[in-house]
Amino acid sequence: MMMKTLVALLLVATIAATAHASGEEEYEIFPLQLNSGAASEDATLQGITCSSWRLAVEVHNIIEWSTVPAECENYIGHYMQIPKYRQDSKAVNREAYLWVRTVPLPRDGRNIWIFDIGETTLSNLPYYSQNGFGVHKFNSTLFDAWVEKGVAPVLPETLKLYNKLLNLGIKIVFLTGRTVSQTDVTVENLKRAGYHTWEKLILKDPKEYSGKTALEYKSAERVKLEKQGYRIIGNTGDQWSDILGPAAGRRTFKVPNPMYYIS
């Protein structure tokens, strides 16, 4: 079992290195230094297996949860590191492309695709691998310090879709819960990860959206985009709050994330 995990880890490291073809330097955090997450067994919490918990989370049956159940730390850690997480992401991004290439698009420059950032275009896995894979209560100070390093690795299956969308003439809008004060580091991180162009990068203004949920913030920003004349063709996020609500997009896509939940 340990051997298998080691192989998987090396594999992840290889994938990360390969995907980051354009960068000069290696991300310091790959391969992951693990405090946990090395076991693959499907533990059980009160009669529910962790794999069934994960499915119920992805399908939005289990909602508004605050942390990954402690029993599932190793299971979730393992899932995030083996090829399965990437395969699950690939299935979603591939479906998005199979669909969008069949959609007749007016050639008026108004077609956009919205991407969330964390766990959608960039991975916070190096941070979460040091923090219990979502088992620990969210610590905004620690997390912001990680974000401000600007070294979040690319999620390569999303980057593939991004490039294909650009080739189809669809413009990219990043819509993130990161705050406006993190604009520079986000721009830098996106470019380092291989996202070199976009129509808009929308970060959260904490004053404008004080006390609002992510769902409210993102919906309001999408409505603004439509009022500006944009046509939201597709919308990809790792959270249901990215893809529910008004002006969600002609089709929405949820990439996997069993580590945290944002309302």
Next chain:
Amino acid sequence: MMMKTLVALLLVATIAATAHASGEEEYEIFPLQLNSGAASEDATLQGITCSSWRLAVEVHNIIEWSTVPAECENYIGHYMQIPKYRQDSKAVNREAYLWVRTVPLPRDGRNIWIFDIGETTLSNLPYYSQNGFGVHKFNSTLFDAWVEKGVAPVLPETLKLYNKLLNLGIKIVFLTGRTVSQTDVTVENLKRAGYHTWEKLILKDPKEYSGKTALEYKSAERVKLEKQGYRIIGNTGDQWSDILGPAAGRRTFKVPNPMYYIS
């Protein structure tokens, strides 16, 4: 591998027999007679594994698909027969109960919970196990002949939730795509499976809903229920068309079904 599958099959047969505690006779179709579905390997279709395909289907990323990819017949067949399918169903139904028992309910007799029937309260697995687990194109003649036998087995995790809801004083409404001509056999089948009481059993009137999707039919019937004064607390289905649209319910729950898709 064959031995493992055999053990799994015996397990399914045992579960079915145990769950159907109140019936005098065994369902003729358990244990399943298999034409396929005995292999557990996670095959690949065009770079996507069948387990990633199944996740994308459950999350509603892959939509409007007509049949299970042929490459995935064995994978899906295996999934449906091992405890995992039941565990996934349990996680959803348990979450529904954990939530609903915290909801303050006016004691006015107007609280209802909507259940779909096929793959939600009763299982068509004996039929699908003989028909490629969703790989074959849907054949309404053959399927109706199966429904009219009236022997679809219980889905035991849903029955547990059903009984708990009744104990909480919530009334049950079954809302199904089965047609009104199948009323008698449906009543008989529900009772044989352990569902002994309900407020309403709504079957589809093919004249009223000619040319309408399941989503339109079910939404329209739910709106009628609310106009009649009912309060839809929860709504459980195996299809997204059961739980999207107006008057969906205060919370919705999707139980797994990787065998077919209904718009």
